[in-house]
Amino acid sequence: MGVTEPLAPTVGWGVLHLFCKLGDSPDTEAVIQAVKDAQDDDVQVVSVAILGHKADLGFMALTPDLWRLRRLQSDLQAAGLLVVDSYVSMTELSEYSQGVPEPMRSARLHPNLPPEGMTAFCFYPMSKRRGDLEGSNWYAESYDERKRMMYAHGASGREFAGRILQVVTGSTGIDDWEWGVTLFAVHPDDLKACVYTMRFDEASTRFGEFGPFLTGMVAPVEEVLTQVLPRA
Numbered sequence: 001m002g003v004t005e006p007l008a009p010t011v012g013w014g015v016l017h018l019f020c021k022l023g024d025s026p027d028t029e030a031v032i033q034a035v036k037d038a039q040d041d042d043v044q045v046v047s048v049a050i051l052g053h054k055a056d057l058g059f060m061a062l063t064p065d066l067w068r069l070r071r072l073q074s075d076l077q078a079a080g081l082l083v084v085d086s087y088v089s090m091t092e093l094s095e096y097s098q099g100v101p102e103p104m105r106s107a108r109l110h111p112n113l114p115p116e117g118m119t120a121f122c123f124y125p126m127s128k129r130r131g132d133l134e135g136s137n138w139y140a141e142s143y144d145e146r147k148r149m150m151y152a153h154g155a156s157g158r159e160f161a162g163r164i165l166q167v168v169t170g171s172t173g174i175d176d177w178e179w180g181v182t183l184f185a186v187h188p189d190d191l192k193a194c195v196y197t198m199r200f201d202e203a204s205t206r207f208g209e210f211g212p213f214l215t216g217m218v219a220p221v222e223e224v225l226t227q228v229l230p231r232a
Contacts, residue, residue: 006065012091012109013062015169016069017123017180018076019055019085019214026080028225034075035059035221043068046114048121049224050216055084056228058216060123060182062091062113085214087125089169089180095143096150108168115165118184119218122191125177125211128203138207149203156198163190177211184218191215 008014035045043063050058061072077083091109093100100108128138138146157166167182185191198204219227 007067008064009090011093013064014066014069015089015091015180016061016073017058017087017089017182018061018073018083019050019058020076020081021056021084022228023080023082026229028079028229030079031076031081031225032221034072034079037075038063038068038072041068043072044111044113045072045221046121046218047221047224048216048218049227050214052215054212054214057081057224058121058123058214060113062111085212087123087171087180088175089171090174091167092170094150094168094170096147111167113167113184114218115184118165118186120185120188120191121183121218122185122195122213122215123180123182124213125171125175125180127178127209129207129209136206149201149207153198153201153203156201157194159197160190160194163187164194166194188215 035047038045038061041063043061046060048058048060050056059072059076061069063069073083073086091111093105093108097104097108129136130139131137141149157164163186165184167184169180169182170178171180172178183191183194185194199208217227
């Protein structure tokens with residue numbers, strides 16, 4: 001039975017990252033169908049071949065209806081994928097960006113993914129430090145001071161315009177960290193250069209706490225499955 005009442009944020013979209021390993025007998029046609037069915041329901045689904053031991057493949061899905069995200073997760077699991085990590089968040093406009101022009105507002109709340117030509121991918125969660133060390137509690141800083149640091153942080157990120165698309169989604173109260181950060185890049189070393197450069201900003205050096213990174217390559221789901229399945 002379908003759910004008759006969607007559950008949607010009042011502003012922005014729900015975002016679900018799923019990182020999966022292959023089960024014993026994954027049904028590749030069912031995986032493809034799960035993605036296609038979601039896309040037919042206006043869910044944006046980005047499929048990724050993951051490098052390293054943490055997962056085999058990943059999906060980033062965005063849609064207003066959280067029930068539809070849950071259905072995609074269920075369909076992928078029914079197709080034989082094992083979800084080994086996940087992240088739940090929502091697109092948002094930060095408190096420091098309320099006055100941005102409408103095109104920028106729309107791009108943050110309703111991004112169009114994946115960006116063309118940017119097939120290098122990484123995802124990581126992060127929070128702002130709330131420790132009791134002298135000067136290390138982000139939330140003890142005044143709004144104006146936090147805004148100053150975030151403007152400087154954003155200026156560093158803009159140095160990578162055209163090479164990096166950064167999608168920051170909010171997760172305070174709905175997952176273990178406060179934000180999920182998804183980066184799409186033209187070249188894989190752009191990912192490294194961007195994160196390295198921005199860690200020198202005061203907002204990161206004094207207050208940033210980072211979770212695990214997952215890295216891979218964006219491609220249509222059929223190609224991702226071809227690459228991650230064992231060869232005969």
